[in-house]
Amino acid sequence: MTADVDPTSWRDTAALFEAARAGDRAPMNELVATLSPLLWHVARSEGLDRELSQDVVQTTWLHLVKDMHTIRDPRAVVAWLITTTKRECWRVRAKHGHESLLEDQQVEEPAAPDPSPEEIVLRDDARRRLWRALEQLSERCRLLLRVVAFVPRPDYRVLAESLGMAKGGIGPTRGRCLAKLRALLDADEEGARP
């Protein structure tokens, strides 16, 4: 079972955005398909429930159409979308108060995937170990990694501000969080050995 988004299919979002801005429907649809999972996880990381997160993602795309000609650098489109999603989340939270927040931060048991039984066990075990390791990270690292995992690769560099990092800090912060996660996973593996 793979993620919904195949990273190898990620095209240059700046090029997609420029084509969409010129009025082409197909690149706009591709931009929406490519980046909606990212915006979904941004909204969920901001603590909104599933229903309001859907509203926020849709509203963010409408804002993009409205403001697309004010974005000077097309390479900034991912950062712009993340910032707008967060702003929409704050607006919704201010309006809905606690009702909008997740009542239960607990994560459900992973749904059963379909490949071979062995693979399932291994994969589920890998997921469980990853989840256990994540739980030991700081909240800041956990939320950052959750969002960063859905960012198209070439877009890392322009993301500093929209992810609330100091300029240029995203790479190192992301690197540090990943290193910590890897260390926790390694330690877990050591501990599991007989």
Add this chain to the structure above:
Amino acid sequence: MTRPDDQNLLEGLRDLFSVLDPMPPDLVLHSQFAVDLDQLDLAVAVPAHEARLAGVRSRARTRLVSFDAPAMTVTVELRLRDDGTTRVDGWLTPPQDRTVELRTEHGSTTARALRGRFVFDAVVPGLAQIQVHDTDGGAVVTPAIVL
């Protein structure tokens, strides 16, 4: 720089969160429908407090939902009829005379709002979007509504 094992780890994270908290499958389609606009001078109408798009998504026979734009609120009552179509009764607040467009996957119909009130009588099931046009070529635009 991104190391190969970083990529594996990020893939693992993507997989994990896609399984634990999957994006609803319809969200991409709904968003693509919402932004499929000829209208570029637009004001975004966001689902209002009482409404929440839950109302917009649910299959109850009668739903009341409203959307807030900077200069007006668009409220619609959606009533499912026995033949499966939906009657849409709408109000613009503050009341004003406008052209209202109901865009569906099958095309657009327009109605005249008089003192803010407008009606679309028999709308086929599917996605819909309301656009309230002003005389300067601008419009207030809602997200996709599931009828």
